[in-house]
Amino acid sequence: MEDYYYHDDEDGRHNDSYDYSYEHSVCDKEAVRSFAGVFLPVIYSLALVVGMAGNTLVVAVYASRSRLRTLTDVCILNLAASDLLLLVTLPFWAADAVHGWRLGPAACKLTSFLYGANFSCGMLLLACISVDRYRAVARRSGRGPRARRQWILVCSALWGLAIFLGLPELIFSTVKHSHHRMYCTAVYPPSMGRPAKAALELLEVILRFAIPFLVMVACYCSVGRALSRAPGLRRDKKWRALRVLLAVVAVFLLTQLPYNVVKLCRALDVIYMLVTDCEVSKGLDHAVQVTESLALTHACINPLLYAFIGSSFKGHVLKTAKRLGRRLGSRPRQEDGEPAVEIALNTRNQNQSQSGSEEPDTSTFSM
Amino acid sequence: MKPQVVALLLLALVCLQPAAGEKLVSCCLDTSDKCFPRQIVVSYYHQEAGKGCQHSATVFMSKAGKRLCAPAAHKSKCVQELVAFLDKRNKSKKQ
Numbered sequence: 001m002e003d004y005y006y007h008d009d010e011d012g013r014h015n016d017s018y019d020y021s022y023e024h025s026v027c028d029k030e031a032v033r034s035f036a037g038v039f040l041p042v043i044y045s046l047a048l049v050v051g052m053a054g055n056t057l058v059v060a061v062y063a064s065r066s067r068l069r070t071l072t073d074v075c076i077l078n079l080a081a082s083d084l085l086l087l088v089t090l091p092f093w094a095a096d097a098v099h100g101w102r103l104g105p106a107a108c109k110l111t112s113f114l115y116g117a118n119f120s121c122g123m124l125l126l127a128c129i130s131v132d133r134y135r136a137v138a139r140r141s142g143r144g145p146r147a148r149r150q151w152i153l154v155c156s157a158l159w160g161l162a163i164f165l166g167l168p169e170l171i172f173s174t175v176k177h178s179h180h181r182m183y184c185t186a187v188y189p190p191s192m193g194r195p196a197k198a199a200l201e202l203l204e205v206i207l208r209f210a211i212p213f214l215v216m217v218a219c220y221c222s223v224g225r226a227l228s229r230a231p232g233l234r235r236d237k238k239w240r241a242l243r244v245l246l247a248v249v250a251v252f253l254l255t256q257l258p259y260n261v262v263k264l265c266r267a268l269d270v271i272y273m274l275v276t277d278c279e280v281s282k283g284l285d286h287a288v289q290v291t292e293s294l295a296l297t298h299a300c301i302n303p304l305l306y307a308f309i310g311s312s313f314k315g316h317v318l319k320t321a322k323r324l325g326r327r328l329g330s331r332p333r334q335e336d337g338e339p340a341v342e343i344a345l346n347t348r349n350q351n352q353s354q355s356g357s358e359e360p361d362t363s364t365f366s367m
Numbered sequence: 368m369k370p371q372v373v374a375l376l377l378l379a380l381v382c383l384q385p386a387a388g389e390k391l392v393s394c395c396l397d398t399s400d401k402c403f404p405r406q407i408v409v410s411y412y413h414q415e416a417g418k419g420c421q422h423s424a425t426v427f428m429s430k431a432g433k434r435l436c437a438p439a440a441h442k443s444k445c446v447q448e449l450v451a452f453l454d455k456r457n458k459s460k461k462q
Contacts, residue, residue, distance in 0.1 A: 024399035026434035
């Protein structure tokens with residue numbers, strides 16, 4: 001690209017009315033860039049503060065071995081760790097939105113990889129939690145050393161898959177110079193066909209949104225049905241548990257659906273070149289920024305939805321604080337941990353099973 | 368899994384757009400089929416599809432400071448002529 005300047009000709013102020021082809025001039029994204037430069041840092045800072053606080057608390061409480069009694073607990077711990085890793089990348093993206101990427105290609109690759117892998121990991125873990133809750137209701141979840149081995153296997157598989165999903169970003173992200181700014185972005189081989197690219201954007205929507213969502217809905221529907229049928233359970237307790245399930249699914253849908261709809265629109269645009277209007281193109285860019293930020297807030301809400309709600313989290317926070325206090329030499333506080341709001345879902349053998357079960361709380365369903 | 372499926376999945380993953388990678392590049396979204404008169408253009412650059420923009424195009428800077436979108440040079444004779452004209456003018460100016 002080479003820029004030449006006005007040449008000194010006869011009529012320096014040539015009839016500008018000739019620039020009639022406004023619709024055929026470059027769609028200037030400067031306004032969108034300035035919007036991103038303000039909007040993203042604000043939202044990302046908020047997400048960073050709130051998300052760091054919540055997820056650090058979850059890690060602190062769940063990191064003790066005794067707290068990890070089910071696969072769901074293990075997943076909640078992993079989810080918090082994954083969310084922390086995702087949140088760590090936000091200051092870099094905020095800085096990128098304000099004055100471009102100045103940290104070099106290695107940092108660009110690493111940050112993109114962390115973002116992609118942990119975004120996927122969070123979605124996979126949410127699906128895994130729903131499956132484990134379903135298994136708890138269906139009385140198929142195990143305990144003991146064998147179960148622990150199984151947990152490790154499941155978690156390694158999920159992290160492996162998430163890392164795999166982040167690999168393309170690690171490979172193709174690079175720093176690009178454009179419009180007097182450096183950008184950290186992915187540059188793909190030009191040989192790649194357009195429909196293939198779009199199809200693959202659809203695949204991302206499927207792997208990161210559609211499959212986890214369908215798994216969650218299927219599992220929580222079964223859990224909800226079992227819960228509402230469970231005999232010998234107080235109605236308010238039932239209702240409370242159902243509300244939690246509803247909130248989990250609703251929040252997932254509310255935060256993830258808009259972003260994925262926008263992504264689908266963009267995929268369609270890539271295939272069919274639908275957007276030729278500059279205002280529509282800018283609108284789509286704004287939509288991507290707003291909905292992606294919304295999707296990211298999920299990382300801040302996860303501790304609330306999965307750890308703080310329902311279960312005896314408050315009691316555990318106090319216990320952890322006490323333990324830390326003791327370690328630091330200060331006097332222990334008085335313990336006023338609430339009893340666990342764990343709902344015994346003895347769906348089938350409420351009355352028959354007593355001595356036969358391995359452990360008394362095999363069928364508890366903790367939320 | 369069948370090897371074809373694995374290969375397809377791998378190919379798919381290679382081409383996934385990173386979620387955070389949408390960069391706001393100013394692009395030509397459409398091109399004009401009309402020929403721009405020589406008097407109004409001062410310079411040009413090529414916009415390549417796949418490098419931040421979807422379309423291939425030739426962008427002419429007008430005297431009024433607007434960036435006008437014309438088809439890619441290989442697609443339009445009038446663009447080729449205009450590019451050749453600007454190259455020649457620039458060369459003669461440098462000398």
